[in-house]
Amino acid sequence: MKGMQNKFRYYLLPILSGILIGTSYIPFPPWALAFCIVPLWIFWRQERSYKKIFFAGWLTQFILNAIGFHWIAHTTVEFGRMPWPAGFAVLLLFCTLAHLYYPIAGLLWKFLCKKLQLSDTAGIFLLPLVFILCERLYPFIFYWHFGYPWLWARLPGSQVAEWVGFFGLNLITLYINALLALFWIHRSKGQWLQKFSLSALGLFMGVNLLGLFLSFDLKAPDKSLKVLLVQGNIGNLEKIQAQKGVGFINHIVDTYIQLTRQGLKENPGVALVIWPETAFPEVIRANSGGRQLRKLKNLASQFEVDILAGSYQQLQPGGAIYNGMALLQKNEIKESYQKTMLLAFGEYLPFAKQYPKLKDLLPMVSDFGRGKGPTVLTSRELKIGAQICYEGLFDDFSTDLQTKGAQVFVNLTNDSWFGHPFEPYQHMYMTLARAIENRRPLIRVTNTGISTVILHDGQVLEQSPRNEEWYKVYDVPFHSVPPSTFYAKISKKWPLILLILIGLIVGGDRIARTGKHRLGQNTRPPR
Numbered sequence: 310m311k312g313m314q315n316k317f318r319y320y321l322l323p324i325l326s327g328i329l330i331g332t333s334y335i336p337f338p339p340w341a342l343a344f345c346i347v348p349l350w351i352f353w354r355q356e357r358s359y360k361k362i363f364f365a366g367w368l369t370q371f372i373l374n375a376i377g378f379h380w381i382a383h384t385t386v387e388f389g390r391m392p393w394p395a396g397f398a399v400l401l402l403f404c405t406l407a408h409l410y411y412p413i414a415g416l417l418w419k420f421l422c423k424k425l426q427l428s429d430t431a432g433i434f435l436l437p438l439v440f441i442l443c444e445r446l447y448p449f450i451f452y453w454h455f456g457y458p459w460l461w462a463r464l465p466g467s468q469v470a471e472w473v474g475f476f477g478l479n480l481i482t483l484y485i486n487a488l489l490a491l492f493w494i495h496r497s498k499g500q501w502l503q504k505f506s507l508s509a510l511g512l513f514m515g516v517n518l519l520g521l522f523l524s525f526d527l528k529a530p531d532k533s534l535k536v537l538l539v540q541g542n543i544g545n546l547e548k549i550q551a552q553k554g555v556g557f558i559n560h561i562v563d564t565y566i567q568l569t570r571q572g573l574k575e576n577p578g579v580a581l582v583i584w585p586e587t588a589f590p591e592v593i594r595a596n597s598g599g600r601q602l603r604k605l606k607n608l609a610s611q612f613e614v615d616i617l618a619g620s621y622q623q624l625q626p627g628g629a630i631y632n633g634m635a636l637l638q639k640n641e642i643k644e645s646y647q648k649t650m651l652l653a654f655g656e657y658l659p660f661a662k663q664y665p666k667l668k669d670l671l672p673m674v675s676d677f678g679r680g681k682g683p684t685v686l687t688s689r690e691l692k693i694g695a696q697i698c699y700e701g702l703f704d705d706f707s708t709d710l711q712t713k714g715a716q717v718f719v720n721l722t723n724d725s726w727f728g729h730p731f732e733p734y735q736h737m738y739m740t741l742a743r744a745i746e747n748r749r750p751l752i753r754v755t756n757t758g759i760s761t762v763i764l765h766d767g768q769v770l771e772q773s774p775r776n777e778e779w780y781k782v783y784d785v786p787f788h789s790v791p792p793s794t795f796y797a798k799i800s801k802k803w804p805l806i807l808l809i810l811i812g813l814i815v816g817g818d819r820i821a822r823t824g825k826h827r828l829g830q831n832t833r834p835p836r
Contacts (some may be wrong), residue, residue, distance in 0.1 A: 312807075322348035323365035327372025334377045339458035342482060343513065347490045351545040354429075354494070359584070362419055366412030367405075373774075374404040377453075377735075383728035387713040388544055388655055410447035414440040421815075423781075431818035433491050435811065437483035443805040445476070451586070452651055452702050453739060455482040460767070461738045466513075467767060469521035470745045474704055474796045476803060481516055485509050527748070527766050530786035534691060536762075537572045537582045537614075538754045540779040541565045542669045545725055551642045562601045564778070565618075566608055572780040573612045577630045579782055581688050585722040585754045586619040586632070593635055593642065594623045609637045619697065619721040622647060629678025632656060634695055634721055635647060636686050644687065645693040647680030650703060652748050683709040691787075694749070696720040701740035713749045716787050718743060718751040725757040733759050733775065741769065746796045750785050766789075 313582045317324070329345035351367045351648065356362050381403045382396035391399075418439040422432045429699045435599030444454065456475035459467040459482075470478055488509035497504065541564045569582055591601040609616045615638050622633040622645060631647035651657045683706055686693045700706050701720045710718065720740050724733045741763040744751040748765045758775035762783045799806065 320352075320368055322352040322366060323369045324372060327369040328376070328422075330369070331373040331376025332496070333458065334373075334453070334735075335458060335461045335738055336730055342455060342458055343485050343509065344489045346483070346486050347493060349411075349415075350433070350486070350490050353419060353436075354490075355433070355454070358420075359416055362415045363412040364736045365788050366415040368407070370408040370411040371404045371543060371762065374668050377410055377731070378403065378407070380728045380732045384726050384732075387728075388726040403515065407450070408447075410440075410443040413447070414443040416651060417443065420565060425815055425818075427815070427818050428822065429494070430491060431814055433487050433494070433823075434484075435814050436490075436706075436810060437480060437487050438807050438811045439479050441476075442804065443809070445803050445807070446478075451699065453735065454479040456480075457735075457739050457742060460742050461734075464517060465520035465524060467515040467742075467745060468523040469516055470796065471523060472795045473741045473746060474746050474800055476609065476704060476800075477796075478516075483510065488512065506635070517670060524766055528788070528792065530765065530788050532789050533784050533786045534574070535571065535579045535782055536752060536785055537574065537576065537579045537780060537782050538752065538760050538773070539565055539582065539584050539588075540569060540755060540758060540760050540773050540777075541585070541588060542757050542778045543588075543725070543775060548655070554772050558601060561590050562604060566604060566796065568778060568780045569608060569616075571776075572782060573614065576782040579612075579614055581691070582614050582616045583754045583770070584616070584618040585756045585760070586634075586723040587621065587622040588721075588756065589618045589635070592621040592623055592630060593645075595625055598663075606635060606640050610639055615643075617686070617688065617693070617719060617721075619723075623649055624678075629676075631678045631680060632697060633680070634686075634697060636688060636693075636717075646684045646686060646697075647678065648700065649680040649682050650700045650706065651677055651679055652699050683707075683713060685710060685713045685715050692716045694718040696740075696743075701743055701751075702736075704746060704796075705800045707743040707753040708794075708800045711749065711793065711797050712792070715749060716791050717773075717785065718749055718790070720751060720753045722753060723756040724759075729775065736760070745802075746794065748788075748792050748794050750787055752785065 314673070326349035327343040329509055333339045333341040333345050349365060352365050356365065376793060379400065382400040385391050385396040386656065387392055387401040418436050421435065421439065454476065456478035459478050460475070466478065488505050492505035492509065497716055498537060522835065526765055541561065542563050544586045565584055565588055567805050589601070590606065591599050593602060605616060605618065617634055617636050620633055620635045622631045633645055633647040635642050635645045637643065656675050684695050686695055692714050694707065694710030694717065696707070696718060697720065707718060722736065724736055727733060737759050740753055741751060744763040744765060745767045748761060750764050754760050758773045760773040762785055764786065770783060771781065773781065
């Protein structure tokens with residue numbers, strides 16, 4: 310018992326970091342965001358054993374995963390249709406492996422500090438860069454980081470994402486932590502204490518003041534579009550049965566059509582109706598359409614609107630089934646998009662092509678085809694950057710849509726598998742962030758909530774209730790010729806940028822130490 314208590318005390322700092330990080334991420338207020346990782350970094354600085362450095366980083370990431378992403382167990386049960394013991398086993402595996410870049414970053418940082426003989430201050434300034442480089446290169450099921458809480462907290466600094474992205478705000482947050490780590494290390498020295506504490510405050514205030522300036526300097530949109538968002542609140546049982554063709558197809562389609570009719574009758578002048586991911590449950594096949602598709606075409610023709618609906622699609626007879634979106638105009642499907650970035654274990658089984666027997670072992674895992682990449686659809690004169698669910702979490706996917714000429718982003722999502730309240734809010738704000746990075750409005754439509762619109766300036770409009778049938782018309786302003794943001798130019802260059810910054814810190818430390826050494830030689834008193 311004493312051994313366990315001593316071990317707990319020894320690793321108290323990494324445990325504290327795990328708790329601070331886990332309780333500062335969405336949907337918690339970001340109360341400890343400025344110092345949440347400082348305890349772990351202090352432990353790494355003091356520790357000499359690589360084994361203990363690795364374990365400390367692993368422990369921090371395990372705890373933050375268990376707090377922030379406990380919904381993985383619920384999703385395993387709902388989406389994977391597995392028993393609760395299996396759900397907890399998957400959560401345990403996720404907590405163990407999901408963010409191993411934490412301990413990897415600790416090992417790499419300690420190695421570099423020893424190998425390059427960095428000064429204490431240079432070592433701490435190097436740490437955020439090593440940490441974020443490992444984060445960028447580590448394979449993720451989904452991305453999250455310390456940049457997104459800036460938008461969740463509605464901090465004006467989130468506007469800086471137009472230049473550096475929310476990944477850059479992540480780096481800024483880590484540097485605020487680094488300055489406060491130096492504040493703690495040098496707390497006995499009054500001058501250093503004042504220098505680092507004021508620097509951390511100055512960095513935070515400076516980013517927010519810059520964000521305010523950017524928000525005041527934005528060009529006003531010159532066009533607007535009336536859009537009807539429809540949230541059907543279809544339960545998981547109905548969706549599963551409809552996907553298998555067993556039943557509920559009529560009920561699902563009729564629910565969405567009824568809500569759409571009500572919205573269009575109450576709000577004349579709507580140009581585009583949007584249904585969420587897989588809202589249309591009948592497979593849309595090449596050159597053919599069933600009874601449900603005829604209903605949808607009749608609806609579009611009757612009200613003279615375009616309908617963008619999440620749907621299953623088959624492009625060739627006998628070919629793969631895709632999770633996609635179809636754009637209906639009058640009596641035809643004008644354009645369609647097939648999801649490109651598929652969710653592992655949800656929409657495809659990793660290594661199933663190399664080992665086909667895996668599909669027999671895990672028949673409950675879907676096997677969707679993969680689309681051809683970021684696609685822009687055209688509804689009348691509107692250029693729509695298409696995103697389905699998970700794709701909104703990847704910054705470079707959206708910057709590719711910007712490059713292809715998208716004026717508005719549309720994200721179709723189904724969050725009914727993930728429980729309440731963590732994942733729906735995490736997913737929503739990580740997706741909405743793309744609007745500021747690209748200065749384009751983003752329309753997010755979900756099956757069970759949260760559906761909303763974020764404008765190019767970061768203003769989040771009315772959010773839908775959760776787990777209710779709902780519809781609403783939004784007047785969405787947009788630019789006929791949208792601006793090209795600086796972040797679109799650098800979003801894919803982060804590893805190179807980080808390596809250059811690492812080189813500057815290491816080189817600067819060498820130059821500073823060489824200068825001090827020479828100064829010491831020149832001022833050495835004569836013998």
